[in-house]
Amino acid sequence: MSGDPFRDRRTVAGLAREIAAVARDLPRPVTLMEVCGTHTHAIAEAGLRRMMPGNVRLVSGPGCPVCVTPVSWLDRAIALGREPGTVLATFGDLVRVPSSAGTLEEHRAAGGRVEVVYSPRDAVEFAAAHPDLRVVFLAVGFETTAPPIAAALAEAEARGITNFLLLPGNKTMPGPLAALADAVDGFLMPGHVSVIVGAEAWRFLPERHGVSAAVAGFTPADVLAAILALLGRIVRGEPGLDNLYGRVVTPEGNRPAQELLARTFEPVDAEWRGLGVLPGSGLGLREELARRDASRIPVELPEPREPAGCRCGDVLRGEIDPPACPLFARACTPENPVGACMVSSEGACAAWYRHERWAREEAE
Amino acid sequence: MCLAIPMKLVERTEFEGIVELDGVRRRVSLMLLPDAEVGDHVLVHTGYAIGKVDEREAAEILELFRRYADEGIHEFGEEPPGAPGEEP
Ligand code: SF4
Numbered sequence: 345m346s347g348d349p350f351r352d353r354r355t356v357a358g359l360a361r362e363i364a365a366v367a368r369d370l371p372r373p374v375t376l377m378e379v380c381g382t383h384t385h386a387i388a389e390a391g392l393r394r395m396m397p398g399n400v401r402l403v404s405g406p407g408c409p410v411c412v413t414p415v416s417w418l419d420r421a422i423a424l425g426r427e428p429g430t431v432l433a434t435f436g437d438l439v440r441v442p443s444s445a446g447t448l449e450e451h452r453a454a455g456g457r458v459e460v461v462y463s464p465r466d467a468v469e470f471a472a473a474h475p476d477l478r479v480v481f482l483a484v485g486f487e488t489t490a491p492p493i494a495a496a497l498a499e500a501e502a503r504g505i506t507n508f509l510l511l512p513g514n515k516t517m518p519g520p521l522a523a524l525a526d527a528v529d530g531f532l533m534p535g536h537v538s539v540i541v542g543a544e545a546w547r548f549l550p551e552r553h554g555v556s557a558a559v560a561g562f563t564p565a566d567v568l569a570a571i572l573a574l575l576g577r578i579v580r581g582e583p584g585l586d587n588l589y590g591r592v593v594t595p596e597g598n599r600p601a602q603e604l605l606a607r608t609f610e611p612v613d614a615e616w617r618g619l620g621v622l623p624g625s626g627l628g629l630r631e632e633l634a635r636r637d638a639s640r641i642p643v644e645l646p647e648p649r650e651p652a653g654c655r656c657g658d659v660l661r662g663e664i665d666p667p668a669c670p671l672f673a674r675a676c677t678p679e680n681p682v683g684a685c686m687v688s689s690e691g692a693c694a695a696w697y698r699h700e701r702w703a704r705e706e707a708e
Numbered sequence: 709m710c711l712a713i714p715m716k717l718v719e720r721t722e723f724e725g726i727v728e729l730d731g732v733r734r735r736v737s738l739m740l741l742p743d744a745e746v747g748d749h750v751l752v753h754t755g756y757a758i759g760k761v762d763e764r765e766a767a768e769i770l771e772l773f774r775r776y777a778d779e780g781i782h783e784f785g786e787e788p789p790g791a792p793g794e795e796p
Contacts, residue, residue: 382711385776435754463755465737488712492756495739536712539751539759562772591765592751598759601740 359568360395366572367397369579374400376574377524377662379407379517380534381690382562388699390564392571400575403662404692406520406616407534409485410437411660411684411691414615416648417513418443422451423643424480424511431457431474433467434482440687444649464496471500471508480638483510483627487540490514490627491601494608497636509638512628515614517541518548519625524661525553530574532567533559535589542597543587550583561589608633617650617684618657654683659692666696673701712751712758713773714766717744727752729770 378384384404387393393402406412418438422445425432432448439448439460452458457477461467464481471479483493493514500508517537533546538559549557556577560570566588573586587593605627614626629637650657654676655669666672666685676682678694685691715727720738727736727750736750741757744750749766750757761769 382776386772389776465755488753488758491740491758492737492754495737495756498739536751536753536758539712563768592759592761598740600742601758604740 355565356390356395356568359565359572363395363400363568363572363575364397366575366579367400370399370575371579372399374529374575374578375403375527375662376400376530376532376571377403377405377528378532378534378560378567379405379521380532380537381408381688382536383407383532383534383560383567384690384692384695386562386564386567388695390567391699392564392567393700395568396571400571402571403528403665404659404695405524405528405531405662406619406660408660408685408688408690408692409489409515410441410688411656412515412520412616412618413438413441413484413513413684414617414648415443415650416615416645417511418448419445419645419648420639420643421480421482421511422446422448422456423645424638424641425451425456425458427478427641427643429476430478430480431459431470432480432482433459433461433464433470435462435484436460437688438482438484440681441684442651442682442687444646464493465499468496468500468503468505468508472503472505475507478507478509480509480511482513484513484515486514486534486537487516487605488536490516490609491540491598491605494604497608497633498604500636506635509636510629511638512609512612512626513614514609514627515616516611516625516627518545519614519622520616520619521546521549522553523619523622525549525555527662528555529578530555531557532570532574533557535559535561535593538587538589538593538597540598540601542595543585543590543593544595545597547585550585554583556583556585558586559589559593561592616660618660651682654685656683656685656691656693659685666693667701669693673697711773712753714749714761714769715752716766717746717748717750717757720744720746725750725757727757 467481546557558570558573609627611624612626612628658664681687685693715729719726751759
């Protein structure tokens with residue numbers, strides 16, 4: 345049976361010892377980056393960072409979809425929400441994220457209509473039930489979430505529900521990984537993104553960038569096993585790809601989902617918080633779906649403004665750990681978050697706040 | 709937010725299925741996983757089945773996510789399993 349805490353603890357302790365042994369042979373101090381909100385959390389919760397030898401640094405990269413969504417995109421969403429007869433439909437994760445003009449929650453409190461949905465299909469149903477309203481679905485998320493959004497749009501097309509639109513904001517991982525590859529010695533690849541794109545999608549990292557990648561599951565032991573694989577490759581000087589989550593992730597991924605993505609979206613340049621505009625890293629709607637594209641509706645936008653003093657962008661590049669932000673655990677807490685990395689429960693600042701505040705105390 | 713929750717497929721028609729977790733049933737789209745069979749454990753993300761897992765893996769993922777759910781780590785918009793009132 346799974347979930348035997350003693351077995352888990354033994355495995356974790358054994359893996360930590362092996363990591364310490366391998367790390368002695370590292371040619372230089374290394375930085376390993378995870379790019380998945382659930383890994384961020386698993387590492388913080390299980391205290392894996394503290395188990396690392398001094399020459400192995402574990403950092404969070406741009407793996408939290410809400411965190412990387414730039415302020416300018418949210419500004420557009422809120423501007424669209426102010427258009428007459430318009431309802432914004434969104435995943436709950438976005439409602440407390442600050443834009444230049446406040447959050448979606450504040451927009452709603454000021455009389456704006458915001459429908460929080462579990463599935464993009466719910467937004468399609470809402471549109472079907474309210475043909476007199478324009479329903480704009482706020483499309484965020486990585487490769488895991490983009491296919492369900494594409495499927496919902498296909499359903500709206502098939503059922504002739506013309507008042508369902510998307511504000512395209514989905515993003516794909518290869519762009520930021522390529523942008524960060526020089527600053528990192530190895531990547532832990534996100535399990536559920538890999539379910540869709542397939543493990544082979546990350547082959548470009550060792551082949552083109554000379555950086556190893558390991559697809560990892562979500563238990564602390566899964567994460568440690570991936571770290572061990574990455575360190576082994578660095579020691580041997582053999583960059584490569586390892587799929588340590590083969591029980592769930594196939595080499596080729598989910599083909600029907602990939603085909604639907606290709607029929608719906610096309611790669612566009614997209615802005616990421618902390619990383620700027622990355623070529624081909626966003627999913628824009630294809631020309632034939634232009635009438636579904638809410639980003640084509642002209643609206644007036646404010647000058648984009650990040651919350652003052654927030655260093656979420658530096659956190660997302662792995663440049664600083666959250667306690668290095670002067671606002672961390674002072675002005676900025678999960679109850680009163682200043683920036684997106686604290687708002688989202690998957691953000692690095694939120695994970696550090698919950699489990700690794702010791703680092704703040706140690707720094708003082 | 710990229711979380712997908714494993715649930716058991718208990719019924720299906722051409723594009724739709726019913727999945728079950730802890731006795732709670734919910735509608736799921738099979739548009740992204742057309743070859744799923746009744747009895748499979750499928751990963752459900754925002755109302756869509758996106759992949760298959762074996763039973764043991766499903767149990768392991770669930771246990772982990774129940775723990776994380778207490779801290780608000782959940783699938784997009786999802787009422788996490790193991791939310792108050794659902795724990796045995
Ligand atoms: S602690 Fe708060 S203010 Fe500082 S970087 Fe994180 S989200 Fe921004």
